[in-house]
Amino acid sequence: xxxxxxxxxxxxxxxxxxxxxxxxxxxxxxxxxxxxxxxxxxxxxxxxxxxxxxxxxxxxxxxxxxxxxxxxxxxxxxxxxxxxxxxxxxxxxxxxxxxxxxxxxxxxxxxxxxxxxxxxxxxxxxxxxxxxxxxxxxxxxxxxxxxxxxxxxxxxxxxxxxxxxxxxxxxxxxxxxxxxxxxxxxxxxxxxxxxxxxxxxxxxxxxxxxxxxxxxxxxxxxxxxxxxxxxxxxxxxxxxxxxxxxxxxxxxxxxxxxxxxxxxxxxxxxxxxxxxxxxxxxxxxxxxxxxxxxxxxxxxxxxxxxxxxxxxxxxxxxxxxxxxxxxxxx
Numbered sequence: 603x604x605x606x607x608x609x610x611x612x613x614x615x616x617x618x619x620x621x622x623x624x625x626x627x628x629x630x631x632x633x634x635x636x637x638x639x640x641x642x643x644x645x646x647x648x649x650x651x652x653x654x655x656x657x658x659x660x661x662x663x664x665x666x667x668x669x670x671x672x673x674x675x676x677x678x679x680x681x682x683x684x685x686x687x688x689x690x691x692x693x694x695x696x697x698x699x700x701x702x703x704x705x706x707x708x709x710x711x712x713x714x715x716x717x718x719x720x721x722x723x724x725x726x727x728x729x730x731x732x733x734x735x736x737x738x739x740x741x742x743x744x745x746x747x748x749x750x751x752x753x754x755x756x757x758x759x760x761x762x763x764x765x766x767x768x769x770x771x772x773x774x775x776x777x778x779x780x781x782x783x784x785x786x787x788x789x790x791x792x793x794x795x796x797x798x799x800x801x802x803x804x805x806x807x808x809x810x811x812x813x814x815x816x817x818x819x820x821x822x823x824x825x826x827x828x829x830x831x832x833x834x835x836x837x838x839x840x841x842x843x844x845x846x847x848x849x850x851x852x853x854x855x856x857x858x859x860x861x862x863x864x865x866x867x868x869x870x871x872x873x874x875x876x877x878x879x880x881x882x883x884x885x886x887x888x889x890x891x892x893x894x895x896x897x898x899x900x901x902x903x904x905x906x907x908x909x910x911x912x913x914x915x916x917x918x919x920x921x922x923x924x925x926x927x928x929x930x931x932x
Contacts, residue, residue, distance in 0.1 A: 608792040614784040616758035616791050617647045617723075620765040621685065623795050625655050631769060632677065634661040635670060635687030635723075644689050645725060645784055671697030671722070675705050678720040683769055691726035691778065692735030698743075705774040706749030721768045721775045726754075727819050727869060728916055729782030731909035738906055739818075739870035744776045745847035745879070751775045752847040753800060756821040758789040760844065763798025770797060780819035787822075801845045803853040809839030812926050813857045815880060816867040817843040820917060824867050827922035836930060846876045854880060855887040862893035863929045869916050872900040894932035897925040 611619065625631045633648055639662040642649030652660040663670050667688055674686040688694045694701075701722065708718040728737040744752045753768055753775055755761035761779065768775040806821070807828055816824040821842055828838040839857050843849070858864045864884055866877040881896040899917045907915050 608790055610788040611758050611791050612785045612788055613755065613758045613761045613779065614645055614647050616762040616789075617765055617779060618649060618651075619791065619793050620762045620769075621648065621651060622654070623793060624766060624769050625651065625659065627795065628683065630681060631683045631685065632659045632661065633685045633687070634663050634673065636663055636665055636689050638662060638687050643687060645781060647723075647779075648687070667693050667696035668700060671700035671705070674720045674722070675700060675708070675718060678705075678718045678774075679708060679716045683719050685721045685723060685769060688722065688724040690732075690736045691724040691740060692738045694722070694724055697722075701744075701750070701774070701776075702747050706747050709773060710749065717772045718774050719769075719772045721765070721777050723777045723779065725781035725784070726778045727780045727782055728906050728912050729819060731912065733908065734906050737912070739868070739901065741776075741778055741846060742870060742874055742876050745876055749773065750847065751800060751845065752778065753845050754778045754780065754818045754843075756780065756783070756818055756842050756844065757787065758791050760798060760804075760842075762791050762793075763796060764800060764844070766795065767797035767800050771800065775800075778818070782819040783822060801848055801850060803850040804842045804844055805839065805853070805857065806842050807838065807840040809837040809861060811837045811861055812863040812865060812930055813839045813841060813854075813861045814865050814867065814922065814926065815841045815843060815854065817846060817876075818869070820867045820869055823917060823919050824922060827919045827926065830919065830923055831926060836926065838926065843876075843880070849879065849883065851883050851887065854883065858884050858888045859891045862891055864892075865897045865899060865922065865925045865929060867899045867917055867922055869901045871903045872898060873903045875900055894929040897929050899925050
């Protein structure tokens with residue numbers, strides 16, 4: 603693809619485009635992870651990068667997530683901008699000691715002398731008939747850690763622009779890619795190196811009766827539910843949270859103040875989920891404008907089931923419709 607080429611791409615192809623662009627324009631950017639060089643990663647997100655940039659910048663690592671996380675920190679403090687891939691989010695836990703105790707604290711610990719400009723990428727979420735450790739949505743674990751940004755793109759355009767922004771950020775970013783939509787949709791993406799701002803929500807659809815709030819792959823069902831509601835005379839506003847930490851509370855409160863109702867949709871467990879933090883923020887900031895309690899449509903407080911029960915676990919369009927109609931009826 604030429605430097606300013608524009609074509610329809612999938613989300614995983616957009617990730618590849620962003621990595622290639624930034625590596626071509628910033629020699630300090632390196633990528634590392636299990637099978638990401640020769641094989642191009644389990645989902646082929648890094649396909650072709652080793653051929654173009656060589657093994658010194660595109661590095662296969664041992665099967666050792668703690669090593670991957672720690673090596674990236676060392677690189678980041680010494681002038682590089684590493685993008686480290688965990689094959690699946692369910693494998694990231696072995697590296698959490700490094701991420702939480704060191705990457706997130708480096709700027710504070712050194713009083714600004716050292717920065718930690720790195721990105722930890724991981725495919726996450728269910729929907730591809732994979733085992734439990736390959737299908738988890740535990741993004742809330744990282745939102746509690748000061749010093750980390752947590753970004754979840756929901757489209758190819760967002761993946762391209764926000765991965766560029768994440769790589770250019772001076773602090774560590776957890777970049778979670780919803781693999782259920784890796785190849786489910788295509789969008790026209792201009793390969794121009796333009797970043798999309800982090801730390802902001804995006805209004806995907808204007809509405810006046812209810813605000814539907816979601817992120818990642820669940821945006822697909824949320825938009826579909828908004829279409830069905832429109833056919834029934836209900837105007838739904840759809841917000842893509844995108845950066846779940848730090849939260850853009852201003853955009854969320856502005857929308858809910860207008861509609862008076864909110865439904866939050868995410869496939870992660872309900873208990874302690876990001877939806878609870880959003881609901882609390884709405885209750886604190888828009889209490890007088892609320893016409894009904896905030897509703898949540900979420901996964902269950904169980905381990906992600908195997909593929910036969912996967913769809914029963916994931917929030918469906920009908921679940922969102924039921925919740926929206928319930929808050930509108932109050």
